[in-house]
Amino acid sequence: MNNVKTMVLMAGLMGLFLLAGQLLGGSQGLVLALVLGGAFNFIMYFFSDRMVLRMYGAHVVSEAEAPELYRMVDRLRQRAGLPMPTVAVAPHEQPNAFATGRNPEHAVVAVTTGILKYVPQEELEGVLAHELAHVKNRDMLITTLAAGIAGAISNLPYLMMFGGGRDEEGGHPFAQLGLLLLAPIGAMLIQFAVSRQREFEADRVGAEILGRPLPLANALRRLDALAHRIPMQVSPAAAPLAQVNPLAARGGVSGLFSTHPPTEERVARLEAMAVGR
DSSP: OHHHHHHHHHHHHHHHHHHHHHHHHHHHHHHHHHHHHHHHHHHHHHHHHHHHHHHHTOEEOOTTTSHHHHHHHHHHHHHHTOOOOEEEEEOOSSOOEEEEOSSGGGOEEEEEHHHHHHSOHHHHHHHHHHHHHHHHTTHHHHHHHHHHHHHHHHHHHHHHHHHTOOOTTOOOHHHHHHHHHHHHHHHHHHHHHHHHHHHHHHHHHHHHHHTOSHHHHHHHHHHHHHHHHSOOOOOGGGGGGBSSOTTGGGOOOOSTTOSSOOHHHHHHHHHHHHHTO
């Protein structure tokens, strides 16, 4: 069901993108939308790992530098049937983790220094299993495409305005104005909804990789509580990739504008998995 919802949301996002191109510039706008979308996705697909690591200030570590973390990732990735990802550490006090990279062969699993400090080993295994589930599910590709299309929608009106990308088939001026204002918001909401569905699926698959759901459930409780107390300075664009919302300490985020599902709901689903075993 999570995968079905993701496909519906991605179809809606692409439809909004093409509609924006058609209304803003007619047939020329539609072509420009396709070209722009392809360019955004190409850039995001091949360079997202470097961009995300830079946003978090993370650096790659070797087995000699972080032997326990490295061995833990290696053990879990074998259980998941994955190649060994690159391991990275981000210098943030807030405990959190994320995965990035264009495919399992070029994946990066990163943790913050805070998670190594505050989270017990069993719960850390649950966190890493969740991130490896993102790799296994190719969620980095899905969320990267969603972010790329959303970014293209946000920039499309300005390219139309200054690039002359319109023709006689363009939409009504009032429709174009409404799209200029509302399309970026709609794209952002769909992007966030995609992110939330992928988190639910990564929780489920991560619990299967680890072999037990409760360590991940306990880790989510701990990470969420500490994320509300310990702020993290990171770009909002990188927030959807983290295991729990790294911007939670700022507060004031409604459900629609949240990049992550409610932690209580994630924990409840994992606990239901444990009961069903």
